[in-house]
Amino acid sequence: MTRSVVVTGLGATTPVGGDVASSWEALVAGRSGAGKLEHEWAEPLPVQIAAEIAVEPSEVLDRVKARRLDRSAQFALLAAMEAWADSGLADTDIDGERIGVACASGIGGIQTLLANYDALRDKGPRRVSPLAIPMLMPNSPSANISLLVGAKAGVHTPVSACASGSEGIALGLDMIRLGRADVVVAGGTEAAVHPLPLAAFANMMALSKRNDDPEAASRPWDKGRDGFLLGEGAGLVVLEEAEHARARGARVYAELVGAGITADSHDIAQPDPEGRGGTRAMRLALEDGEVAASDIRHINAHATSTPLGDVAECTMVHRVLGESAASVVITSTKSMTGHLLGAAGALESIATVLALHHRVVPPTINLDDVDDAVELDIATKPRDLPAGDLAALNNSFGFGGHNVALAFRTV
Amino acid sequence: MATTEEIRASLADIVNEVAGIPADDVQLDKSFVDDLDVDSLSMVEVVVAAEEKFDVKIPDDEVKNLKTVGDAVAFIERQLS
Numbered sequence: 001m002t003r004s005v006v007v008t009g010l011g012a013t014t015p016v017g018g019d020v021a022s023s024w025e026a027l028v029a030g031r032s033g034a035g036k037l038e039h040e041w042a043e044p045l046p047v048q049i050a051a052e053i054a055v056e057p058s059e060v061l062d063r064v065k066a067r068r069l070d071r072s073a074q075f076a077l078l079a080a081m082e083a084w085a086d087s088g089l090a091d092t093d094i095d096g097e098r099i100g101v102a103c104a105s106g107i108g109g110i111q112t113l114l115a116n117y118d119a120l121r122d123k124g125p126r127r128v129s130p131l132a133i134p135m136l137m138p139n140s141p142s143a144n145i146s147l148l149v150g151a152k153a154g155v156h157t158p159v160s161a162c163a164s165g166s167e168g169i170a171l172g173l174d175m176i177r178l179g180r181a182d183v184v185v186a187g188g189t190e191a192a193v194h195p196l197p198l199a200a201f202a203n204m205m206a207l208s209k210r211n212d213d214p215e216a217a218s219r220p221w222d223k224g225r226d227g228f229l230l231g232e233g234a235g236l237v238v239l240e241e242a243e244h245a246r247a248r249g250a251r252v253y254a255e256l257v258g259a260g261i262t263a264d265s266h267d268i269a270q271p272d273p274e275g276r277g278g279t280r281a282m283r284l285a286l287e288d289g290e291v292a293a294s295d296i297r298h299i300n301a302h303a304t305s306t307p308l309g310d311v312a313e314c315t316m317v318h319r320v321l322g323e324s325a326a327s328v329v330i331t332s333t334k335s336m337t338g339h340l341l342g343a344a345g346a347l348e349s350i351a352t353v354l355a356l357h358h359r360v361v362p363p364t365i366n367l368d369d370v371d372d373a374v375e376l377d378i379a380t381k382p383r384d385l386p387a388g389d390l391a392a393l394n395n396s397f398g399f400g401g402h403n404v405a406l407a408f409r410t411v
Numbered sequence: 412m413a414t415t416e417e418i419r420a421s422l423a424d425i426v427n428e429v430a431g432i433p434a435d436d437v438q439l440d441k442s443f444v445d446d447l448d449v450d451s452l453s454m455v456e457v458v459v460a461a462e463e464k465f466d467v468k469i470p471d472d473e474v475k476n477l478k479t480v481g482d483a484v485a486f487i488e489r490q491l492s
Contacts, residue, residue: 064431
């Protein structure tokens with residue numbers, strides 16, 4: 001018999017809030033987390049805007065703890081602490097050998113890596129921190145979550161660029177289905193607001209250059225969109241085997257019913273122009289979750305505010321859902337959070353789960369003039385979802401041709 | 412020339428910064444490992460920060476002999492004299 005998987009805990013630290021409640025409130029209210037980068041290092045950059053974290057980890061984490069963690073691990077630890085407390089599992093006698101972790105990252109501990117390289121170059125090898133390796137290794141966030149919750153089943157760090165966070169959640173689903181764990185803390189984290197990634201993404205022509213109006217920079221599907229806005233933060237969910245959750249009377253937000261993971265094998269940075277990989281990922285998620293197209297009433301789109309990607313995703317939705325596409329309310333919360341890269345799919349899964357739980361879809365802001373190629377119902381104000389059993393999809397696509405779609409259902 | 416107490420106080424600030432130990436607890440008779448719970452990686456950080464602060468060299472081979480705060484202060488004093 002297939003083991004079902006439900007979501008019993010949520011945690012996040014994001015550009016719009018220091019926790020899930022404040023982030024969700026901001027998303028529904030349509031508040032942007034974007035701003036001008038006030039750092040000296042930003043001055044020579046062609047892109048001087050980003051969606052930085054709303055609450056600095058140093059305000060919340062113990063100082064000594066924080067200085068032993070890369071910024072990406074600080075975010076992950078805060079989100080995991082919240083998700084774990086939210087799940088109520090801390091008060092149970094769950095065996096650590098049944099707890100897994102799948103915290104993804106797109107880029108890893110890049111700030112620690114670069115700061116230590118600066119120290120090496122400017123002051124010599126003696127000044128490289130003895131903590132540099134455990135801080136910069138990409139599995140550091142996952143390993144620190146393992147320490148936090150006592151997780152002794154598999155502790156994994158999937159890496160698939162901007163699909164990473166969703167892949168973490170898909171991996172958690174597999175782990176529980178296969179019986180390798182009863183509980184998995186899954187999601188992603190990213191802390192790449194630093195001049196090097198900003199310069200690199202800008203040189204790829206991937207970022208919005210709307211330096212004079214940061215809050216208007218991320219505008220998925222709008223005719224004036226000119227690239228994505230870099231964000232930072234973490235999202236972690238507690239996935240739990242359904243019977244395990246039921247037996248302890250856990251509060252269940254939604255069921256994670258299916259996942260589809262595919263690759264384009266087309267180009268290292270460009271998506272397949274026909275969107276075949278993304279289409280197949282959505283189809284596989286529906287098949288895996290035994291979800292009918294007509295059950296899907298909401299999609300949290302990948303839509304990053306790039307000229308090609310946003311419209312290509314709409315084509316995929318039409319192809320997968322056919323006539324049912326007309327009854328789907330779509331949004332891109334990236335319009336407010338920016339693009340959290342390896343944490344995007346995780347944060348957007350939380351938004352998808354809460355949309356089902358509260359039956360309200362957060363708006364896409366800055367959508368003043370919809371691209372003519374878009375023929376879908378995109379929420380520009382908070383939109384209510386109907387009562388009854390319904391399902392939602394969360395899409396994530398990443399450089400390298402990675403596509404992940406996750407299907408959630410109301411409970 | 413810094414006094415023993417000045418060196419101890421500066422070292423105490425470094426230990427506080429690196430390991431979060433209250434500076435007042437960092438007294439000459441205290442063992443880094445047994446009393447102050449400074450682990451081996453943190454000890455390397457303390458040593459490197461002390462080298463920078465006092466402009467001295469503390470060779471890796473010497474670090475294992477610095478069991479107490481007093482040992483470290485005495486070593487730094489010898490380097491400075």
